[in-house]
Amino acid sequence: MTIRLGIVGCGAIADDMHIPTALSVKQVQLVALIDNDIEQCTRLANKFGVKQTAGSIEEIAGHLDAVIIATPPHVRQALAKEAFQHGLHVLCEKPLANTVAECETIIKAAREAERVLSVGHMFRFYPLRRQLPDLVKQHGLGKILRVIATEGKPYSWPTVTGYTVRRDMSPGGVMINAGIHTLDSLLWWFGDPADIRYEDDSIGGLESNVRLWMQFPDNVEVYFRQSRTCDLPYRICIEAGNGSLIFGTNSVTEYSVKKNGYERNHSCVNPAVDHISCWNEQLCDFAESIVQNRKPFVTGEEGMRVIRLIETCYALKRSRPLPSKAPIPGLTW
CATH class of the missing domain: 3.40.50.720 (NAD(P)-binding Rossmann-like Domain)
Known part of the structure; x- marks a missing residue:
């Protein structure tokens, strides 16, 4: 059919x-x-x-x-x-x-x-993200302790409607538009966080910079930094007891493992597949x-799960007083 x-x-x-x-x-x-x-x-x-x-x-x-x-x-x-x-x-x-x-x-x-x-x-279809928990085990890295994820560059998506920077079309900025990919992966890998601390640079408009700290089950700590004004590495680092697994945010198959003082490159699929x-x-x-x-x-339930997390973050921000004007660009509060 x-x-x-x-x-x-x-x-x-x-x-x-x-x-x-x-x-x-x-x-x-x-x-x-x-x-x-x-x-x-x-x-x-x-x-x-x-x-x-x-x-x-x-x-x-x-x-x-x-x-x-x-x-x-x-x-x-x-x-x-x-x-x-x-x-x-x-x-x-x-x-x-x-x-x-x-x-x-x-x-x-x-x-x-x-x-x-x-x-x-779509990132759930990337072999690296699908296999990540198994790869940590295969490389003998031990228990996952923390994740550090960063991504950022001056915004350049060729939007037709401009919805990503319009409050009348979106409840948020960089996190719900682009950070949603990494957040979805974190929920997929680790479950729902038990504790959340969130900051962004909004003073009533849409955020361009985000800092997010989360505590997941089994005491996995996550720090997520995202920007659409600052240049940041597009990288996710999984730190475990015996080493680290590191990959680019947009990587489909390629990653590196740092263990015993050495860092080696790997591919989880051979031959490698691509985004298409x-x-x-x-x-x-x-x-x-x-x-x-x-x-x-x-x-749909999985799609809603990450929206629930993002709503929680935005609600935390609304519960705090805002500065009268934006401080240094890139700063969050």
Whole structure:
């Protein structure tokens, strides 16, 4: 069975990832692009040779089995509900929605419609992240003690709508937009944190710098530093009793192990796979979950889990008094 697919939202992530992936995965047929910006929708359709365009899901629903929702997150709740009402399965970009309440509404709608809801936490398909707990054991590194994760550079994503810096479209800035990948992995590996300390540089707008300290079960400590104004290493370091495992935030397979005074490079997959093959795997998993009537690899409940953590962090920030003006750039409070 080939899944007839529509992509809702014709912004940068559709252009860079979802459309090329849909055209390369044999389990799906990309039928249409959907966006209320008809000019942008037509431009991408012409670029990729997609024959049909539509201004809404309703216009094209009868020709589809499923949709990828790749819009800004503030409209995903309404669009997902509409898709389920038309009997369509949904792969939703991360974040699933802006709030836990919106996530719950989407999950309920999927359940009532008896349709698949998958969330695009694509880093879960990276072999390195999937195998990380086993790799720590294979290299004899012992008990994981702490994780130090940093990522940052001046913001340069070619957004079409500008939603990542607009308070009317997003409840937060760099953490919910980009930090969500690392946070999702941490929850996946270690469970829910027992203790959280959070700081950012917002004084009422959207944060550009974040510092987050968490204590996970089994006394695993995590420090996460993120920025979209400062240059920081894109690196995750897993410190354990007998050594460390280190990899780049965007690494698919490559990592290094520091042990007994030596650091050696490794790959968890041979031959190495790349980002594109992981994107393909995500879409294949979605299509196969529809055909096989099974849960997708990343469910709506998993997508909501990281939003709950982010909401908790933002609530902690709101509970404290704010300075009257921003201090030194990069400073958090």
